[in-house]
Amino acid sequence: EESVGHNSPSGNPSAVSASTVPAGALAEVSAGVSVADRKKFDILVDILLSRNDNDPRLDRELKELPNGSKELFLSHYRALPREKFNERGTIIFLIGRNLTRQEDFDFLCSVLGEPPCLSLADCQKAEMSKQDFDQDSGEEVTLVYPQLVALNAVTSYLERVRLNRGGHDGKFFDSALQVIKCGMRSKAAAVSQKAEMIERGVTR
Numbered sequence: 001e002e003s004v005g006h007n008s009p010s011g012n013p014s015a016v017s018a019s020t021v022p023a024g025a026l027a028e029v030s031a032g033v034s035v036a037d038r039k040k041f042d043i044l045v046d047i048l049l050s051r052n053d054n055d056p057r058l059d060r061e062l063k064e065l066p067n068g069s070k071e072l073f074l075s076h077y078r079a080l081p082r083e084k085f086n087e088r089g090t091i092i093f094l095i096g097r098n099l100t101r102q103e104d105f106d107f108l109c110s111v112l113g114e115p116p117c118l119s120l121a122d123c124q125k126a127e128m129s130k131q132d133f134d135q136d137s138g139e140e141v142t143l144v145y146p147q148l149v150a151l152n153a154v155t156s157y158l159e160r161v162r163l164n165r166g167g168h169d170g171k172f173f174d175s176a177l178q179v180i181k182c183g184m185r186s187k188a189a190a191v192s193q194k195a196e197m198i199e200r201g202v203t204r
Contacts, residue, residue, distance in 0.1 A: 037068030044073060044094070048087050058094070065098040074107060082114070082123040085142055089149045096153025105175035109182040111150045112195070116188040117143045140190055147183065147191045154179045155198055177202065 033041075040062060047055045047062075065073070077091045092111055095104055117123035120142060141148070154176050161170045180202065183195025 033068035033072060034066075037066060037072060040065065040069040041072040041076070044076070044091070048090065053086075053090075058090075062094055063097075065094060067101065070095055070098065070104065082117055083120065085117075085120075085145045088146045092146055092149045092153065096150065097156065099153070099157050099172065099176075102172065102175060105154075105172055105179055108150045108154055108179045112147050112179065112182040112186055112191065114147070116186075119143075144188045144190050147186060147188065148194065150179070151183050151191070151194055151198060158202060 043057055043061050047057060073091050073095060077088055080088055080091075082088070092108070095107060099105060099108075115123075118126040120139065121127070157176050158173075161173060161176075177199075180195050180199050184192050184199060186192045186195065
């Protein structure tokens with residue numbers, strides 16, 4: 001059984017202030033969600049605030065996500081600053097293990113299409129002293145953490161299809177392959193290289 005082990009770069013999420021909860025964005029989708037959907041969203045926000053990657057609710061209350069919950073999660077993702085690597089990665093992980101509609105794969109593709117983040121403090125500004133840092137450094141992994149989670153999600157989906165586990169009949173197989181192609185087009189070398197490796201394994 002899958003666990004939450006999405007291996008966050010920092011071990012625990014950094015704090016999410018109440019101001020980061022996208023009230024305006026939530027209002028746009030609230031009409032189409034149920035009380036149960038909103039409850040799942042409230043649990044997500046509570047977990048992010050708790051800084052606990054190993055919160056059992058991730059594998060319990062948030063194990064399965066109906067579409068209404070996903071819409072709330074997506075609204076929150078879009079409202080978060082790009083520097084919230086772990087929070088964004090957590091949302092990608094949760095949606096990525098519930099790939100049940102085309103919109104879920106489109107979301108993963110959009111994550112992989114995000115421009116590279118240039119530094120931990122500010123995605124728009126590179127730190128001059130880090131221009132030539134080792135590609136295998138922990139910092140580079142953190143900078144592309146959301147994208148690596150997205151690739152791991154589609155890899156897990158394809159593996160479940162291959163093993164025919166969990167009712168996955170390959171309905172979205174082509175969509176999953178398209179996600180990999182989105183990763184191959186990434187301007188971040190760590191992402192494009194990983195996507196190419198996944199693509200070779202699928203087409204072998």
